[in-house]
Amino acid sequence: FQRMGSSDILIGAMPKDEMIEMIRGGYAVHDSVLFTDAAMEWLWNMTGGLIWFSKLIARAALTSAVKDHERTVVYPTDIHRAAATLACSDSDCRQCFESCREDERLALEGLGYLAPRPNQLVAFDRLLDVLQDNKADITRERLERALHNLVELEMIDTYRQNSNLYCFRTEIYRRYFRKQKQYPRVLPVNQEQDVSFQMVVTD
Numbered sequence: 001f002q003r004m005g006s007s008d009i010l011i012g013a014m015p016k017d018e019m020i021e022m023i024r025g026g027y028a029v030h031d032s033v034l035f036t037d038a039a040m041e042w043l044w045n046m047t048g049g050l051i052w053f054s055k056l057i058a059r060a061a062l063t064s065a066v067k068d069h070e071r072t073v074v075y076p077t078d079i080h081r082a083a084a085t086l087a088c089s090d091s092d093c094r095q096c097f098e099s100c101r102e103d104e105r106l107a108l109e110g111l112g113y114l115a116p117r118p119n120q121l122v123a124f125d126r127l128l129d130v131l132q133d134n135k136a137d138i139t140r141e142r143l144e145r146a147l148h149n150l151v152e153l154e155m156i157d158t159y160r161q162n163s164n165l166y167c168f169r170t171e172i173y174r175r176y177f178r179k180q181k182q183y184p185r186v187l188p189v190n191q192e193q194d195v196s197f198q199m200v201v202t203d
Contacts, residue, residue: 013050013154014051016044019043019049020040023035023043023058026055032072033066036075038075039076043057043061046079046170047170047172058082061074061078061079061081064082083172083175104149106138107138107146109177110122110127111127111167112168112178122165122166122167124164125164130187151166155168156173
């Protein structure tokens with residue numbers, strides 16, 4: 001997405017089947033190259049179908065499999081390594097900030113600080129307390145607006161229509177905003193070790 005003036009240009013996520021078709025059709029240039037179903041599942045859980053990140057990770061995973069390991073099959077481990085090494089860097093994720101104003105950036109920084117695990121929910125009051133305890137220039141009303149905007153931009157979600165609990169919409173966002181340093185850090189450096197991404201089957 002990008003914000004131009006008062007208007008938003010949103011580049012949304014692809015449906016899962018279309019993302020898989022795009023990756024398998026666009027990067028498997030030889031019939032012998034295969035992205036396994038499990039690798040596609042990992043990619044979906046990582047990006048939620050976001051086009052830029054899906055293509056970025058898939059391209060790096062394919063390069064690693066073919067050139068570094070002399071394989072014609074891309075496995076979940078290739079997707080995992082590619083995401084860890086490329087997709088969370090400032091140069092690759094800088095566009096995450098393009099639609100964010102000051103308050104939205106503070107909200108993202110606070111959510112990242114409070115979310116060491118994939119899909120971890122953060123309560124509104126906890127987020128507000130952490131930001132204000134660390135002297136962030138934010139009020140309850142402004143934080144509410146910022147979180148509403150981030151939901152509209154599909155960067156974060158609310159939990160089962162409960163507007164008081166928030167989580168990052170995709171794992172790639174959580175990883176980036178947990179460690180990003182592009183925006184001047186308000187919160188102290190979080191010493192808690194991040195938890196590796198694991199796929200969990202839910203009903």
